[in-house]
Amino acid sequence: MSNFLESIKQRAKADKKTIVLPETGDKRTLTAAAAVLKDGLANVILIGDPADIAETGAGLDLSAASVINPAAYEKFDFLAERLAELRKSKGMTVEEAKATLLKDSLYVGVMLVKEGLADGMVAGAVNSTANVLRPSLQILKTAPGTKLVSAFFVMVVPNCDMGENGVFIYADSGLNQNPNAEELAAIAVSSAGSFEQLVQAEPVVAMLSHSTKGSAKHGDVDKVVEATKIAKEAAPHIKLDGEFQLDAAIVPSVGAQKAPGNDVAGKANVLIFPDLDAGNIGYKLTERLAKAEAYGPITQGIAAPVNDLSRGCTADDIVGVVAITAVQAQSK
Secondary structure: OOHHHHHHHHHHHHOOOEEEEOOOOOHHHHHHHHHHHHHOOOEEEEEOOHHHHHHHOOOOOOOOOEEEOHHHOOOHHHHHHHHHHHOHHHOOOHHHHHHHHHHOHHHHHHHHHHOOOOOEEEEOOOOOHHHHHHHHHHHHOEOOOOOOOEEEEEEEOOOOOOOEOOEEEEEOOOOOOOOOHHHHHHHHHHHHHHHHHHHOOOOEEEEEOOOOOOOOOOHHHHHHHHHHHHHHHHOOOOEEEEEEOHHHHHOHHHHHHHOOOOOOOOOOOEEEOOOHHHHHHHHHHHHHHOOOEEEEEEEEOEOOOEEEOOOOOOHHHHHHHHHHHHHHHHOO
């Protein structure tokens, strides 16, 4: 286990939060729930029929979990009325809200978070990112002062002296396809805050491109230059600059050569990619070629922590994201 994840787990244990795991038909989810409970990382709410959960989780100790069967839940009518109220501008009736909650456990999980009955939710082992985030954005909406919901990966690279002892944030690597300059700037500012929260170190943010400080001319470069300007104006306290090629951003000798005297070049630990293609390819290259640990996609900008999983995740991956979600919830 990396020092990063061990630190996250210790912080989760120190101020235990309640996390919803709605995908109880998946054995990985239940295996992760048992591990979370055993290690004391969080309180766990499982959504589903108790008999089905017992069958899927045969051999696992889930006795400490709270199990909510929506059809028999004593607060079901209350949640349905609240959901209808929240969605009344879209014409949702109480009966439609009840049908939604009975059909989709993700909506139940998000409503539990909305009403303060849970602190966060983790899903995505069997659901798409769109399905996980849809109820979150409809019900929880964006956090105050946040312009955009985005997603990042925490990358922990072994035997690496770059970044923060090998720890980086890569953003946006999971959600926004082709952000414009304003959106890219918002992603950068949010990612700096996420790095400080999770890694507990000063963020050094590099706006990435195929150009370093004007070495290439293209509309794609112009977007990153403009995003850098906007981000600096919005958050002048953050150590942030660009545009940088990747090596100029993280390799001290290359940074000194390509951008001499720059206090970000060669020192970056938060990498902001110009689009989702670059961010997704970048994190997967790092994970596979450098054998890095990749935690995410972690969302930022939602009013309460709801995090997505890769559908190829392992039970251990889910445990890590639950711990991260718990730490995010501690600051709410």
